[in-house]
Amino acid sequence: MRIGIIGATGKAGRDVYREAVRRGEDAVAIVRDAARADEVLGAGAAVVVKDAFELTAADLAGFDAVVDAVGFAxxxxxxxxxxxxxxxxxxxxxxxxxxxxxxILGAGSLTNPATGALAIEDIRAIPGAEAWINIPAQQLRQLEYLRTVDTAEWVGISPQMTFAPGEATTPRLGTDELLTAADGQSHTSTGTMAVAVLDELQSPAHRNTRFTVSDA
Structure with missing residues (x-):
């Protein structure tokens, strides 16, 4: 399977790229900076240098799947x-x-089972969140848009409240509610997210919907 990873040098994308390579898939990093890709992924990484916003149907036609792992400020x-x-x-x-x-979406669109409210309301209450709340707010808009799309084959995957670099665990999957790991906390490592992405690509179980993944 040929998999294009947009944002392959970022927090989530690099682990998706490495997991795809580990499984023997034909992974291609779609990046703007080839030197940065060599630094992060290794000199042997397969790279396409192009701004994601300039990708055309012809550019995407050679891929079986394209993963949007970009994180914006x-x-x-x-x-x-x-x-x-x-x-x-x-x-x-x-x-x-x-x-x-x-x-790869955000956690703000998940429902807190304890309150019935969207997790973005919990995020707003975090001290200092006003400096970065626009990220989960816009990722919520992103999911709302995707839920109107029936003209493309897509799947969205949300991590839990804490999404940080880390080794893979066995993914725990859910639908639209926050999950907790064995330690009682809501978190997903980038390694666990990468495993969930590749599991879904190799054995599709979701179509035009969002699911969520937690660490074990």
Whole structure:
């Protein structure tokens, strides 16, 4: 399977790339900076140098799947939605060679089972959150948009409240509610997310929907 990973040098993307390679898939890093890709992924990494917002249907046609693992800074977090729209337009399911799209989303759109409210309300209450709340807010808009899309094959995956670099555990999957790991906390490592992404690509179980993954 040929898998394009947008943002392959970032926090989530690098682990998705490495997990795909580990499983013997044909992983390709779609990046703007080839030197940075060599530094993060190794000189032998397969790389396509192109701005994600300039990707066309022809660019995507050679992939079986494309993973959007890009993370934007708070001041440009609206680009999460912008990029989703761009990829959906470039990968219509009516095209025989269009890839499946995988979007790594945020936790703010999950429901807190203890309160029944969206987790973004818990995030707003974190001291200092005003400096970066635009990221989960825009990722919520991103999911709301994707839920209207029936013209492309897509799946979204949300981590838990804490999403940080770390080794893989056995993924625990859910739908739209926050999950807790064995330690009682809500967290997902980038390694666990990468395993969940590759599991879904190799054995598809979700279509045009979002699911969530937690550490064990």
């Amino acid at each position: 708070p001041q440009e977090a609206e680009r999460h939605l912008e990029l989703s729209r761009r990829l959906v337009e470039a990968a219509p399911s009516s095209a025989a060679d269009a890839p499946r799209l995988v979007f």
